[in-house]
Amino acid sequence: MEEQQVGSLHFHIDFSQPLYEQILDQARSAIAKGEIALGDKMPSVRELAQELRINPNTVMRAYQELERDGLTEKRRGQGTYVTSSPEHVASFRTELAARYIDSFMEQMESLGLSWEDIEKYIRRKQDAAQGGLGS
Amino acid sequence: MEEQQVGSLHFHIDFSQPLYEQILDQARSAIAKGEIALGDKMPSVRELAQELRINPNTVMRAYQELERDGLTEKRRGQGTYVTSSPEHVASFRTELAARYIDSFMEQMESLGLSWEDIEKYIRRKQDAAQGGLGS
DNA sequence: TTAAGTGTATTAAGTGATATAATACACTTA
DNA sequence: TAAGTGTATTATATCACTTAATACACTTAA
Incomplete structure (x- = not known):
């Protein structure tokens, strides 16, 4: 069991499920419950990957799904932000x-x-x- | 979508989940709801595999889990039976x-x-x- | 202009779960 | 003895997941 605090986000990662799915679920939860505020900047793909000690591609996959959910917006060259809506x-x-x-x-x-x-x-x-x- | 009646059991198999899991879930359901009676004989591994057009090993896997659940009993040389309890x-x-x-x-x-x-x-x-x- | 930090894309490789195939064995019943 | 049971083994194939290494386009700040 892996416990990690990254900015205002908290992750607990294990091997019971795909990694990208755990990141997705826990990020969804944090946004849905307001644990990270509307408009806030998410950790960058590379930063989160480094903190969780996993591959950037795996974080990317979770982040892409978050955007499809309408929960985040990505700004090229700037980063990923929680939706303001x-x-x-x-x-x-x-x-x-x-x-x-x-x-x-x-x-x-x-x-x-x-x-x-x-x-x-x-x-x-x-x-x-x-x-x-x-x- | 595949619909199959095998004895008193009804199966609908697709590709949304592992085959063995679908067999497992639907057999569990049939037993839990009494759609197949206590003590009844289940289809044999080979018969069910043939009807569903899948590999006997895949049926085996589901049947083994059913026994671990305590829902069936296997009698070597005779077949698999729904528990009488x-x-x-x-x-x-x-x-x-x-x-x-x-x-x-x-x-x-x-x-x-x-x-x-x-x-x-x-x-x-x-x-x-x-x-x-x-x- | 330059450097650092963003998201993104591509290609390659490895692992494990799932499924099939072919075969063989031990057991029970008729 | 023959047919029908569950069971085990070995080999193979496919796919999802993950990692790795690079490279590119864009944005911001020095």
């Missing part, structure tokens, strides 16, 4: 959340679990953890 | 469901979504579909 972040969140939720509901359906079953499990878990998630 | 199926369901749910909640948390947000989305979706899932 709150709407872009918001629409990304709802779209990705919808994808996650739909896929999750399919999994539950494949196990023959109803929505009520799921609610019961979550409630039990939240009680046990004394409100771990509910904002 | 309802408890095994039940414990598998709750265990896998817990894994799915936990991973899902992590995804939601990474997007900064609260449990209430999720509930709202689901309710809206269920209303729109006039009760698509609720048992």
